[in-house]
Amino acid sequence: MKKxxxxxxxxxxxxxxxxxxxxxxEIDTPVFMPCGTRATVKTTNPEELKDxxxxxxxxxxxxxxxxxxxxxxxxxxxxxKFMGWDRPILTDSGGFQVFSLGTDVRKKAKxxxxxxxxxxxxxxxxxxxxxxxxxxxxxxxxNLGTDIAMVLDECVSxxxxxxxxxxxxxxxHKWAKRAKEYxxxxxxxxxVFGIAQGGIYDDLRVESAKYINSLDxxxxxIGGLVVETKEQIYRVLNTVIPNLEIKKPRYLMxxxxxxxxxxxxxxGVDMFDAIIPTRLARHGTVFTYRGKMNLKTxxxxxxxxxxxxxxxxxxxxxxxxxxxxxxxRVDEILGIRLTTIHNxxxxxxxxxxxxxxxxxxxxxxxKKSFIKKFER
Amino acid sequence: MKKxxxxxxxxxxxxxxxxxxxxxxEIDTPVFMPCGTRATVKTTNPEELKDxxxxxxxxxxxxxxxxxxxxxxxxxxxxxKFMGWDRPILTDSGGFQVFSLGTDVRKKAKxxxxxxxxxxxxxxxxxxxxxxxxxxxxxxxxNLGTDIAMVLDECVSxxxxxxxxxxxxxxxHKWAKRAKEYxxxxxxxxxVFGIAQGGIYDDLRVESAKYINSLDxxxxxIGGLVVETKEQIYRVLNTVIPNLEIKKPRYLMxxxxxxxxxxxxxxGVDMFDAIIPTRLARHGTVFTYRGKMNLKTxxxxxxxxxxxxxxxxxxxxxxxxxxxxxxxRVDEILGIRLTTIHNxxxxxxxxxxxxxxxxxxxxxxxKKSFIKKFER
Numbered sequence: 001m002k003k004x005x006x007x008x009x010x011x012x013x014x015x016x017x018x019x020x021x022x023x024x025x026e027i028d029t030p031v032f033m034p035c036g037t038r039a040t041v042k043t044t045n046p047e048e049l050k051d052x053x054x055x056x057x058x059x060x061x062x063x064x065x066x067x068x069x070x071x072x073x074x075x076x077x078x079x080x081k082f083m084g085w086d087r088p089i090l091t092d093s094g095g096f097q098v099f100s101l102g103t104d105v106r107k108k109a110k111x112x113x114x115x116x117x118x119x120x121x122x123x124x125x126x127x128x129x130x131x132x133x134x135x136x137x138x139x140x141x142x143n144l145g146t147d148i149a150m151v152l153d154e155c156v157s158x159x160x161x162x163x164x165x166x167x168x169x170x171x172x173h174k175w176a177k178r179a180k181e182y183x184x185x186x187x188x189x190x191x192v193f194g195i196a197q198g199g200i201y202d203d204l205r206v207e208s209a210k211y212i213n214s215l216d217x218x219x220x221x222i223g224g225l226v227v228e229t230k231e232q233i234y235r236v237l238n239t240v241i242p243n244l245e246i247k248k249p250r251y252l253m254x255x256x257x258x259x260x261x262x263x264x265x266x267x268g269v270d271m272f273d274a275i276i277p278t279r280l281a282r283h284g285t286v287f288t289y290r291g292k293m294n295l296k297t298x299x300x301x302x303x304x305x306x307x308x309x310x311x312x313x314x315x316x317x318x319x320x321x322x323x324x325x326x327x328x329r330v331d332e333i334l335g336i337r338l339t340t341i342h343n344x345x346x347x348x349x350x351x352x353x354x355x356x357x358x359x360x361x362x363x364x365x366x367k368k369s370f371i372k373k374f375e376r
Numbered sequence: 377m378k379k380x381x382x383x384x385x386x387x388x389x390x391x392x393x394x395x396x397x398x399x400x401x402e403i404d405t406p407v408f409m410p411c412g413t414r415a416t417v418k419t420t421n422p423e424e425l426k427d428x429x430x431x432x433x434x435x436x437x438x439x440x441x442x443x444x445x446x447x448x449x450x451x452x453x454x455x456x457k458f459m460g461w462d463r464p465i466l467t468d469s470g471g472f473q474v475f476s477l478g479t480d481v482r483k484k485a486k487x488x489x490x491x492x493x494x495x496x497x498x499x500x501x502x503x504x505x506x507x508x509x510x511x512x513x514x515x516x517x518x519n520l521g522t523d524i525a526m527v528l529d530e531c532v533s534x535x536x537x538x539x540x541x542x543x544x545x546x547x548x549h550k551w552a553k554r555a556k557e558y559x560x561x562x563x564x565x566x567x568v569f570g571i572a573q574g575g576i577y578d579d580l581r582v583e584s585a586k587y588i589n590s591l592d593x594x595x596x597x598i599g600g601l602v603v604e605t606k607e608q609i610y611r612v613l614n615t616v617i618p619n620l621e622i623k624k625p626r627y628l629m630x631x632x633x634x635x636x637x638x639x640x641x642x643x644g645v646d647m648f649d650a651i652i653p654t655r656l657a658r659h660g661t662v663f664t665y666r667g668k669m670n671l672k673t674x675x676x677x678x679x680x681x682x683x684x685x686x687x688x689x690x691x692x693x694x695x696x697x698x699x700x701x702x703x704x705r706v707d708e709i710l711g712i713r714l715t716t717i718h719n720x721x722x723x724x725x726x727x728x729x730x731x732x733x734x735x736x737x738x739x740x741x742x743k744k745s746f747i748k749k750f751e752r
Contacts, residue, residue, distance in 0.1 A: 045690075047690075068698070072678060075678065302448060322444070325444075327414075327415075329444075333419045334419065336709075
């Protein structure tokens, strides 16, 4: 039986403090969800993620469907058991990867083709042919045993005409409607979220938000903003969010720069995911409240202090900047383990501070003060 | 002031149970020392190594001298503090890497030249020119703040003539004598071990063992057996060990296959190091009491059991073979973290079982029973 609840605890302007309850535990919102793409958040183990304070992970349906396969994961007892993670998991629909990995740059060939009723694609691993439908991606996510599933949508880049964006949105809407009907019929244990699209066009964004909202999913997401400019993201947020149900969680997909998160929280967003903190970490770049810095640069060669004074992460509690600099310079895995741990803990601290500031009714003050230091 | 003591607690045939005391704690022997080549045991952190039961780590003087530099490490408070490891450390002399990395295969050029009084070499990183002398490598190890230092020796491959092996041994002996004189003069805090060489020639091995033993170092090592055949290793052990002081630790350098360790313990060796367990782990191969196996092979695809039933390591306590198989197949770092943890814990369990069997006077029985299962 489905166990899913969203409680709106407090508002500070449009910023919201909430709590999501799932079968695998509670999630305080606003929340940041690290990406566990292939059943692991790159370089980390579940114990470390718990120490960091991660409340919910994101799993990638596209990757897990191809390898090791959702049916295998089901036979192994589901994704939670398979990867040793007993807290909540949200899975995406696989759509984003189908579209973003859908063009093989070397071969100049489309590996993906969209039809009114389905999307066909070839595996980036072995070229094998696959089909995703709105129903199938829900079955896959059900096999994974996710807590929160996402519907299939068409993800389009900002660089498209109004005409194409409208056509794409209409496909997304048809698929969303089918997803909702299938969800009602199958009575899944998992919650299912809809995704509003519409490109960079205000009229389409409003139309899409209204339509997706009307389908009455467990939560509403805003898709297609990953690669856009900050101005486009902020404008879309302002047009979309007022059209999404206030009593349901709102999830901004793939946006994870601290300043963007603050902007979106201000607009009323509750959930975030992004690969940015972990990807930057693997390139040696760390987040701190004083901004970003790259530990590979020579100035850290003899740095005796931790990455960030006052940070309670394992890296900052045990090692100097100089040691991590050394590890990164000689390509030792412990280096990117430590920067990953720090960046994820930074994101958790940021979200904790955001939640505290909303609780106190001081979100605006916190936001201004954070951005001033972070972008100095 | 130097703090170093070796206590011989019990003998079972020639196999010995002992205890080494250093400034950073005690070490039960026979002991296996994982390689922390570049100030980290590849993929692991110090906390994990302690959980695994690691008593002492090996650091590589050659690598640390080149990057980040022994003087930098000294300024950072020494190797223990730099890498967050407060248990004992043994460092090699750098000689092995100078000689083994001394030939640039692509350029067909020697990057290393041996003189009577020194060895000159070029860095494998940037081609810069460096000189090692018996005195200098001790100063480097002193800068690192090691607990046990090794003297500079010439490491020769088995494929050399008796004439060259003899000449090489004589250089090694001259260097050892200078190292001993320098050690006495400088009164280092660290213990210093001599290294007996002599290639595959019994007469030279005996001569070298007697000479190195006569110099009265804190311990005696047997070098130059890494790439030899098992038969050569075992023959050399039988000729060398009886000539090494019984009341001092004996260290067989670079040998780490379980069956070789058992053979050497039987001959009276107390200390071991090898990259084999960690290197194999990074290729997906794990040690178990039932032998070696590669987790990348298809038969582990749906394996619901841990790598080894009864193993108390983090990998076996938390994950299935299928999950680790998946991680290794998609090149996720957590995969090689888990195989590394398992293999190191395997080595610790093996050494614990060896020590228990000597304590009980049942080493022979344990050895036979282990090898029967391991090599089945």
